[in-house]
Amino acid sequence: MDNVLNVFRLAAVPPEAEAFRDEVKAFLRERMPDTPADVRSRTWMGFDAAFSRSLAERGWVGLTLPAAYGGAGMDAFRRFVLVEELLAAGAPVSAHWIADRQSGPLILKFGTEVQKQRYLPQICAAEAFFCIGMSEPNSGSDLASVRSRATRCEGGWRLNGSKIWTTNADHCDYMIALVRTSGAPEDRQKGLSQLIVDLTLPGVSVRPIVDLTGDAHFSEVIFDDVLLAPDALIGEEGSGWAQVNAELAFERSGPERIYSSVVLLDLWLRQLRSAGASAADVTLAGRFATHLATLRNMSIAVTAKLARGESPVVEAAVVKDLGTEFEQAIPALIEAAIASNPGAEIDAELYRTVAYLSQISPTFSLRGGTREILRGMIARGLGLR
Template identity: 50%
Template sequence: MTVSSLHLELPALPSELMALRREVRGFVAAERAAGGLPYPDKVGLGFSPEVSRRIAARGWIGMTWPRRYGGHERTALERYVVTEELLAAGVPVGAHWISDRQSGPVLLKFGTEAQKQALLPRIARGELAFCIGMSEPDSGSDLASLRTSGTRVDGGWRINGAKLWTTNAHRVDYMIALVRTARADEGNRQSGLTQILIKLDSPGVAIRPIRSMVGVQDFNEVVFQDVFVSDADVVGQPGHGWNQVSAELAYERSGPERWLSSFRLLAELVQAAGPRPSDASAMEIGRLFGQLMAVRQISLSIASMLQAGKTPNLEASIAKDIGTRLEQEIVRTVRNIVHADALFEGADLPALRALLASAQRYAPAFTIRGGTGEILRGVIARGLGLR
């Protein structure tokens, strides 16, 4: 069993997609050989604006967007292949990930023509980065309880409040924030919410770092104190923010990063185990890959639904719930195999050691980010008519 053999077992895709897959693998190999792409020693999405710009130069950001907005008018499945390969190889895509995955599509679907013309081409060139402005202090997973407010003033809005667990806010240019701009209707807590573009170097924006137990600063608290945004920065219609966020969450929850965050760790285990792993280890590794392929098929079907213009909230929640729990199981299983087979005894396996140490600290976050398992199961229950 070898790492390269993992690719051969993937379900067949149209020939043009396989050609694109080989192109991405060639790009990764060339970047590594040239020293421009370090080998990953942590799970999760690394952050490198330089790598993102080189990816953009290949036409792999904004792939499905119209050419008039800097896109390349390729299919959602082509985009899926590119992102799958980059994630499986541990390429640091964090500098463009949010912008390409959801902020750009939100602007494309709900933004004004001026917003699209000004922002989308720069995202596609890898020049602009975004973060998500949803979670708040004291709100937990109850997004409708948010308290950040947008008050009407001459020519725009005054924003006050705070967003929490905001990934990469200290490194990016913009946030699309969900704020309350009107009192909620009785019996409809989701009404009165609006999405607003906020430039993070604006006066009144303070970014406070939160260091995780992994030892890195990815998270932040972003505080707004009388931050002025113009009417031109409203995304979509005031008061329609909840429906827009619901569409955005389908992009966030369905992608391959929801089951590939710990893939590099599993690949390193396969390499360390060699062609003749123990029977017990081979059985466990096979079980994990069987589950990975099943989740992958769900994720691919959601990519097809997005390509057809649908909003697969239910399906995305299923994919995210299954995928992130599988990611945690991968970490536990790799740890158990490493100890049961004594792989570290007398072996020089720096990549596996580093990734396992990182993954064990990071794994609790898998089932929290993008919506907790409890929230997702509530979405699934409603989608099935059970509540």
């Protein structure tokens, strides 16, 4: 247990990474001067390819990828600063998000040199957007029950099956899909592999799913006899389970698992400063500040481990679990605070923002692994099961 918990000892963002923060803030002030909070609250679900390309022009997509592949070759701390400022401002980063955060690092770690030369420069230029094909219909969070299958054939691989809850599949160029290449679903983690799927290929159908807010971030993707090239396989055949777990460490370890509701929090605090705050409001604000400071320090500690080249799978799961609870609490508690004074006039922008986040926040503990799955991982990491 000590080895797992030691990673959360206090760490600090190095001065050179902090100096980078001013540059990011200046860029965001220029690019997002008047965007309302209810739009900014969509942040890493907001798809804006032009904005992503403006970041790429500054070298801020694929920030940690090597310069040889088009990246900036910077460390994990600078990426932490960049992500923190983008999310705090509510920047629309969804277009490049998955490719930058996990698909690029996955290809760098497990891909062939041909795959690296082909895909990584496109990712760093925000010219190729990726989505993740993990979840499947009727499987919930049980990734080991994957039924989509790729079989070797003349000319490469033949892929059949489907994926669901795939973020931005209708806008993306490629999917990295976890599929079965041998055995049966009963074999669980054995026989799983990852393949890069060009979503423009014949036999690929993408069906957007409209959510409660009226947005369509998720899609169902159907594969009907899709022919993939021989080099579509990433890494070793049959090693998909280990690779996915390495990928999910990148997905769960960043500050995006803390800041999804921070635009609302900032707006509410600004309203309190102008309209006055009750004692209950002050107490609630202090509670938010305490939780945020603690979670941020934990996320920085995980970033320090990434900077050392380690893979903080369990630690990232802890931050993700606690972070999404915090993200969900912000709209719920602010909504309750507003309702506690029914005679007060409600600012329209605040009303729209809290309404949106109240609707979307239940998904925060689903994306990137459900709370139950994460707690099982944490228990195994602590030797409790």
